[in-house]
Amino acid sequence: MYRTHLFLLFAVLLISSSNASAAIAVFTCEPEWKALAEEIGGDKVTAFTATTAKQDPHHIQARPSLIAKLRRADLLICSGAGLEEGWLPLLLRRARNPNVQSGQPGHLMAAEHVPLLEIPTRLDRSEGDIHSQGNPHIHLDPRNLQRLAEVTAERMAHLDPGNTVHYQARLRDFERRWNNALTGWEHDSEVLHGRSAIVHHMEWIYLLDWLGMERLAALEPKPGLPPSARHLKRLKTLLEKQSALAIIRSTRADQRPSDWLAAQSGAPVVVLPYTVGATEESGDLFRLFEEIIKQLAAQPR
Amino acid sequence: MKNALLRACLIVVVGLSLPLSVHASQKDDIAELKQTLEQIKHQYESRITDLEKRIQAAEENAINAETKAQTAERKAAHAEKKVTVNRGDNAFNPAISLIVQGSASSYSQDPEAWYLPGFQTGGEAGLKSEGLSLTETELTASANVDNWFFAQATIGMHEHHGSTELDIEEAFVDTLSLPAGLGMRFGRFYTETGYINASHSHAWDFADAPLVSQAFLGKQYRDDGLRLSWIAPTDTFVEAGTEALRGERFPASGNGSKFVGDAQNYFLRLGNDLGSSHSFRIGLSHLRTNPVNRAGGDAHGHDEHTETQSLGFSGNSNLSIADLIWKWAPEGDMTHRNLTLQGEYFHRDEDGSVTLTEGTEGALFDYNGAQRGFYLQGVYQFIPSWRLGIRYDRLWSDNSLSVLSNTTGENDNEVTAETGLLSDYKPERWTAMVDWSPSEFSRLRLQYALDESRPEKDNQVQLQYIMTLGAHGTHRY
Structure with a gap:
């Protein structure tokens, strides 16, 4: 009885594996x-x-x-x-x-x-x-x-x-x-060319490179390390001298460091979807970039 | 649409050109005319379709050419930046990592006199030495050998009675390309007995091993052997496997010269995700060994005797383990908060004989052992880098001993007591820890344990550091 059950189990497993191909x-x-x-x-x-x-x-x-x-x-x-x-x-x-x-x-x-x-x-x-x-x-x-x-x-x-x-x-x-x-997208983002941004993590470099934008600084003092108070203060001083289009963070990132810097410096925070499905608007690859460009191009200059 | 319009025009034009006297003509003439008409219609139709096809093709070509030109242009611009491939003389070197571990420990009882009432401890069971110490330094090298094999070797270095000991902790080969979900491992490895036994001590969530590992496996059981396992082709993770082991190390201690070894282990696991936030794995394993005069003399811990006393067990020892891991992280994102629950239940039956040797004298007992134990622990990461953990350990034993012969000169009851195997005492322990990991490569831990594994309460405090140098460690489940 027990053996028949085992045999059936194996049979089911084998059948399910052949279907999957x-x-x-x-x-x-x-x-x-x-x-x-x-x-x-x-x-x-x-x-x-x-x-x-x-x-x-x-x-x-x-x-x-x-x-x-x-x-x-x-x-x-x-x-x-x-x-x-x-x-x-x-x-x-x-x-x-x-x-x-x-x-x-x-x-x-x-x-x-x-x-x-x-x-x-x-x-x-x-x-x-x-x-x-x-x-x-x-x-x-x-x-x-x-x-x-x-x-x-x-x-x-x-x-x-x-x-x-x-x-x-x-x-x-x-x-x-x-x-x-x-x-x-390239047409809509022409206005962004030559502008600079502050990012939370280093993940945005390919986007900035494509758009011809510069990364002024990152909120993380070193890749993967959480932003420290000292580093944020340094960025505040930096933003007094130089202007940034926006502070970019992903929907996943901790919102407090970028919000703090935005409040201190006046530079706006842009929350961008990092990948497909990060927001309701970024359901596929086309909509992901549409959303990113829309958000960035909407920033006051 | 175009087609239909042209056809209508054609019919009108042809129709108008026909003489009005058609009604008066012969039927043959009409038939002939109809036929001619049909022919003309057909010719024009095919020409029109031809033309349409050509227009469509031209349009498509134009679009394609445009797309191609754009694609080519973008590609050319993009390809100017070179695709870099990691090359160099040392590109084929194995991944090497060095783990540096040390601790500061404090006990309120003598750690050297540690024992577990009702259990014959052996292997590496015991407490870390008191004070500051470099507990263990581990060097691991691993790489794919070729497309068929992966190999890994770990060399452990630790101090023992003032001299540094080198120990090949693990050295094994995994197959990568066997068909049908089959996999083999051969060499020396930590066996799949329960959950925690298979992971290295630096990956543990507490500074020391659970009591069940100390009592049943001599802290951690590893052996030379062969593993064969199979993963089912299902969405639910199902793995079944068996290990043939040399069987000379504690708790096996058998005759290692057998061709397929003297110890066997069987395991079965099942695991899956439940929604996006939860995942689990449950496992069953069964280790069968045939110890011959299995040593582990420190069982009793009565100081004046330990120097000369030794305990040996011969017979069958069968250990069954059930384990459970449950992990939670909001939406599966472990970076900020996560919780891990982990528990294992051990049950061992032993049947055979025990010898107690004191110098040249000794005693022989008929022995029947039944031992159980479990631990349950929870580790919660409440903010990035910081974790809190709590663990509870418990052991029971229900052994029976009857004296077969006794030449020690002491009476039977005394000798039986000296084996340390008869005990109503149920060892238990509460442990709490907090650790901080500034990065994936370093961890500092503070741990407190209220250890009642002996009848005397022991307050244990440990500070521990674990540093990983070199290759990135793996995120084992």
Whole structure:
């Protein structure tokens, strides 16, 4: 009796595993890559994201649910450049899925396909939470997403050659729409060119680089370290001499340091969605950048 | 639309050009005319469709060309910044990390005379030495060997009776590419007996091991062997595995020369997320060992005897463990606040014989052991970097001993008492700690324990530091 139950359990498990191979199962580390995978894959993929816009991709644990998900994935898409170094290597070992191990076509690290900014010249942990390969928050430059769309389509076609036409067509469609949107954003953000901003964390550098803006300073004295009172006072003095368009923080960040500095200096605070799903208005990649540009361009000059 | 309009015009034009006397003509003529008309119509139709197709294609080409030009332009501009790849002579070096740990400890009882009534302690069980000490320094190197294997080795360095001891704590190989969710580990490793046993001491939430680990596993059980495990292809995490272990170390202490070892461990785990804020893992494990004269002589702790007395157990020892981890963080964001609840229940049955040796004399007992214990702990991070923790430990034993032979000269009751295995006393302990982690790489901890694992109350205070140098540690669940 007991044995029959066990046998049935195994049978169910096996059947459920064979069903799952109908579409490419994409495991993404962050919501932006899930959104991109869905843009390119459409109904031929099922995408899952390990983190939500409300979580910090640095501080995630290799939870059992993530191991189970990665175990069955065909394609892994993550930012890379050390953003997930605390949990992804362990997750890969625990899930022991040959399809997504480093070096396989199912292993896609976005940062390996785009030029990185802020590659540290001095590697020392006293510099805070720095990443040796450069700043990993690459998705905030829409030109990087364009590049990654190509790579994603290539990988999907490689893993599922029968649907190559489908992925190619969706890629062309995405590129067309993305280009049109990009032209619009670049037009709307011309006024921001040459302006400077204060940021909470170092995550905005790719956005500022794309918009031709400068980062005047960061609220965090060192990457990943919480803003200190002394550092904030220094920034206040800085803002007396130089002007900033805005103090940028993400929806996740602690609001007190930026609010304090805003009250002291008069520079406005802009709360921007860091990734897809951070606000109601940023439900997909297009709306994410629309929202960011709208917020920034609306700042008084 | 265009098509329909053209067709209508055509019909009108052709129709007008026909002689009005058509009604008077022969039926054949009409049929012929109709046929010609049809032919003309057909020709024009196909030409129109052709034209339409060409216009559409031209339009598409124009759009594509524009998109392509824009894409190419943007790509060219963007590609000017080079994609950098991390290269260098040392790029293939393994990830190396060094853990420096030390503490200052204070006890109100003698830590050297520590014992657990009702339990034969062994392995590395015991308290840290009093005063300031560098408890352990750990050097770990790990890397993917190739696309098939990952390997990791940890060398522990600690002081023992004035000299520095080097110890290969772990050295194992994991497979990465076995099919169907199968995985193997071979080498020396911490076994999957319960939850906390598999994690290194620097990753613990308290400065010392739970009493169950001290009593049942000699603080921490690791052994040379082989592990085979399987992860089910389900959304719920299900892992089942078995370990074949050499079985010479406490609590096994068996015949290690067997080809597949003398100790076996079996484990089953299940885990998942519940909503976005909660996650859990429950586990069952079962360790079967066959100790032969398992040592652990300090069981009793009567100072005048410990020098010469030794206790040995031979027989079967089966340990079953149930463990539970529950984690909470608002929306799964662990940076600001989070709570971890963790508990393990141990149950061990032992059957065999015990020898008590005092110099050349000794006693032999028939022994039947039943021991249980658990701990439950909660750790709460209330603001970034700061955590508070509380833990409760409890042990019970219900052993029976009957004297088979006795050459010590003492009476049977005295000798039985000296084994330290018969006890109504139930060891327990309350522990509270607070720790501060300015970054992921450093942690300072203050811990207080009211330890009643011996009948005498012991107030224990510990200050501890844990520093991680080098490679980024892993966020184990």
